[in-house]
Amino acid sequence: MTRRRLERRLFLKGAAGAALATPFLGSLQQPAKADTPSAPRRLLIFYTSNGCLTNRWFPKVEDGAIDSAALAGTTLEPLTPFANKLLFPRGLAMYPFGTINGYFDPTDQSTGSKLTAAPVDPQGEHWAQGRSLDHVLAEAVNPGGSAPLVLSVGSTFHSVKSLLSYEGAGQPTDPVVNPTTVYGSLTGLFQGGPATEADYRVARGQSIIDAVRDDLATLQRRNMSRRDQQKLEAWLAVLRDTEQGMTALACSRDSATKLGISDTTLAEASATGIATAFTLGGDMMMKLMTLTMMCDANRSLLFYWPAYVTFKWDGIEHQYDHNGLAHRNGSAAVGGKCIDGVLDMLREIDEWYAGRYARLVGLINDVPEGDGTLLDNSAVMWLPQYADGCAMNVNNLPIVIAGSAGGTLRQGVSVNLEGSALGTGDSELYCATPGGDVGFGTGSDTGRVPLNKLYVTLLNAMGAANGGPPVTEFGQADSNDVEAGITDPGELSALRDLTAL
C-alpha cells in the first residue's frame, strides 16, 4: 500500500465528521489503514448487559456498505462520524446456551459462557468451565503473555452473573473498578522512549498550530470590526478542534493530561455512588484504556458495565432497574404486564450506551499512530449479553467492531454471515401501549453462526498465531451439543481484509 503521509491530518479531521463530506477530500482520501509493521494490534471489548431494542439498534443495511444513511435514525447514529471504520458481523449466536448438562439459567450462561464458549458448572457457583477470549489473546499477544486488563465501574459481585473474564475453568477474574488503580499501573511506564515518526508529526502539527494561533492573536489585538473579529474567533475555534485530535502517541504524563487524566479528575471519577461510576467513572475508564493502549501496556482489554443499575443520570430518571425494564415488567421475573413507557426508557438506555461507545471510539481514533490512528491498529468491539433483553435470546446478536486491527478487518460494511435474511428482531412487539401483556416473541429466529468463529477471526487478526498456523478453534463447543465440541472450525473470511496481508 502506498504511504500517503500527508493525508493523515485530513483523516484525523475526517473522524470529526464534517470534513469527510466535502468533495475536495474525495480525491485525496484513502481508506485509512495503518501499515506500520511494528504497530501493535489491540482488542478492546466493550460489554453491555440486558440486551437492547434490536429493531432500533441494527443499521438499515444488513449486508453491504455502511454509511451515514445506514445509521440514520438508529440507536447507533452517534457512530456516524466513524461509519467508514465500522464492521457489523451479522448473524452470530453464542454457544452453548440452553439446558446444558442438565442446567439452564440464561443469565449465568449468557455471561459465563459469553467469552469462554464453555458451559457453566451445573453445580456450586456455576462458574464457566473454560478460559475467556481476553485471557487467550493476552497470553498470545501481550509482551511476556501478561494478563488482560479487565475493567468495570461501580461495585461488582463475585458471581457468575457478573463476571466475564476467566483465567481458566472455574477461575473468574475480578475487574478493576477504581480508576486510580489503573492509572497507578501506567505511571511507572511514563518516560521518554525513542520518539516515533508519529510523535514528530504531532510535534510539527502542534508547532504549526501554535504559530497560526500567535498570528491570529496578533490580528485580534487590532481594533477590527465585529465581523472581522468574528472571523478570527471562528478560525481559532477550528484550531482548537484540530488540536484536540493531536494527542501524541506517547506514554507520558503529558498525554495523560491531554486526555484529561489528573489527580483531581481521578479523584472525582473515583467518588462513590453508581451515578458517578457510570458517568465520570466510565468516562475515566475509557480515557485510561486509551492511555493503556498508547503506552502499549496491554493489548487485550475488557470493559463492562454492571447489569443491575437504575439509570438516574445524564437526563435519564428511571424508577426501575435496567434488568426489570428489559423484561418490560419492571421486575426480575418474566412475563406479566408492561410498565408504562418502558420502550422509551429502554431506548434512552440504548442511546446512552451507544453514546458511550461512540465516545470510546472517538478517543481512540483521535490518537495518531503510524499513517493512521490508534483505532486503525485496534478492534473495539461492542458485545452484548443478549440480543433482545425480553426474549433473552443470544442469537442474531447486535455486535459492532470499530477499527481494522491493522488493516486486517473490513471497514465500513455490514456482513450477513448466515446468507439468508436476518431481520432485526421484534423488540417493540409488546408494550407500545400501556398495560399490555409481555410475551416472548421479541427475539429472532435467525442468526445462528457460532460466535466462536468471530473469536477465531479476531485472534488471527490480532496476530495471536504469532507466525504459526492460524488459529482455527475457540472454546469448547460451537453448538448446544457440548459433547460434539467444535464442529465448524475456521475463521469468518468474509470479515477479513486479506488484501492488507
Added chain:
Amino acid sequence: MGQPDAGTKGDPTPGGAGAGELDEPCAEDIAPTSQIVRLTGKEYDKTLFDLLGVTTLNGTGNDAPSSVLSPDSESDMTDAAWAGYQTAAAALAAQVIADAALHARFIACAPNSEQSACLHDTIVTFGRRAFRRPLTDTEVARFDSIGARGSELTEHGTLDEVAQLILETFLVSPSFLDRVELEETPDGRGNVSLSSYEIATRLSYLFLGSMPDATLDAAANAGKLGTAGELLAQAERLAADPRFSDAVRAFHQYYVGVGIASHWGHYDKSPERFPAFTNDLGPALTEETDRFFANVVVDTQGSFPDLFLSTAAFVNASTAGLYGVDSSGLGVSLEPATLEAGVRPGFLTRSAFLAAYAHQERTAPEWRGAFVLYNVLGKDLGPCPAGPSTAAPFTPELDTVRKLVTAQNAGPACTGCHASIDPLGFVFEAFNAVGALQAAESDTGAPIDTSADVTIDDELVHVSGPAELMQRLATSREARRRYAERWVSFALRRDHDARDACIVDTMTRELAESDAPVLQMLTALPLTAPFRLRTREAP
C-alpha cells in the same frame, strides 16, 4: 479629483495635479472594508507561483494547489476549509524542498552558512514576500524559534527538514492566506491611511491577481506609493504586465455574473433541434467571452462602448458556423475573426450569452432582458414575484415566442416587472436558442420582430434590433455607471455600498471622458481615497 489630466498620462512627472499631494474629494464617507480578506482560489494559485514557482500540487493529478481548497467563500473558517489549507501547505512545502530549483529559490543562504543563520535569513527574506510586508521582530522570533527547536520538531533536525516545517507554517499563516491590513494611522478624517505595503498589495491583486512583484515591493519598502505620480506609474506599469489580462478576465466574469446562480456556461440544447450544438462547445464559448473582454480592454485598449460595439471574435472549427464564419482551416484552438458590425456588435450578440440565456429549444426573452436590465443597466426592480414559466404551445394567433411571452406576462401581477424586462429581451429575438441568426420562428415560420420600445437612462426609446440596442447601451449613462461600480467593488473586494457613490461617479466620468480607454479609468482608480484609505465598520 486628484488623478492627473490626460496630459500627464504615461508621464507621471511630479507637478500639477500629479504632484505629491493627492486631492481627496471622496475621503469623507468611505465604506468600510474588511481588514482580513481571504485570497480566492485563483489568487492563491497565482500567489504561490510568484512566491515559490509552484504551479501544481503533486499527488492531485497535477491540479492547481487550490484544487484541494474549499470553494471561495466570505464565510468563517471551517474544519473542511482549514484541512484544505493544511493539506496544500504540507504538500507544497515537501515539493519545494524536494526540488533543487524550487529549493534554491526558497532558501536564502550561501552554501556552508551556519544553519540557524541560514534559516533566519530565509525567514526574513521569504517572510517579507509571504506576508506582503516585513515581518515584525516578534514574528521573526516566532519563526526563529521553530528553527531553534528543529531537532525536537523533526526527525533529524536538518536544514531541509526544518526549512520545510517553516515553509509549511508560513503557508497556513493567516497573514499569508488573508490579505491583511493592519495599519492604524488615522488620516484625521476618521479614516486610516493604508501603509505602502498595503497599497502595494491592493494594487497588485487588482492588476495581477497576485502578490506584489519585486518592483512594487521595492516601492513599498521605500515608501514610494504616496503620490499620485507614483501610484499612476505603478498602475500603468502593472497594466502593461502580461498577467493583467487574467485579472481583466476575472473582473469581467464578475461583471457579467458568472457563477453558480447564473445561466453562464449552461449549454444543454435539444440534440434534435440543434444537432451541431454539442456540449463540447461550452468551453470554447466561455473562452471566447474571456478573450473578447481581454481583447477590448487590454489588447486594443478599448473604451467602454467597445464592450458593446467591438466586432472582434474568437472562433474555432465548432463555433465559427454559429457566426457564419468560414470554418475551413480552423481547429480546436480559437482564432481571431471579425464579425459584421451591423449584426454582431459586442459581447451580448455572441453565442456564449445568447445560448446560455435561452431554453433548450426556444429562446428566453425574459432571461436575456433581465440580464441586460440587471447586469448591464444596474436596475434593481425589487422583488419580482415568480410567475409560472410555461412552455405554452404555439397557436395560430400566438405563433412566435415573443407573442407567447407577451400573452403570458400580460396580467397585472406580471407587468410590474415584465414591462421593463421583456422588451429588452425581444430585441434579441434576432438570435435563436443557440445564438444563430433567425428571421422566422422555426416551428411556425412566422416572421421575427426585433423592434421594441425600451427604457434606457430613464428614457423610452425605440430600437429596431440588436445593433441599435447595442448603440444605446454603449452610450448609456446607467450602463457606464454600473460598469464603473462593478470595478470599484472588484477592486475593493466587497459588495457595492451606497457610500461608493462618490468614487463610482468619479470613475464613471473617467469612462465617459471622450470615451477614454477603460484602462485609463483603471489606472486612475488607485489614486482615489477609498483605494488608499480604509474605514472600519462600527464595532
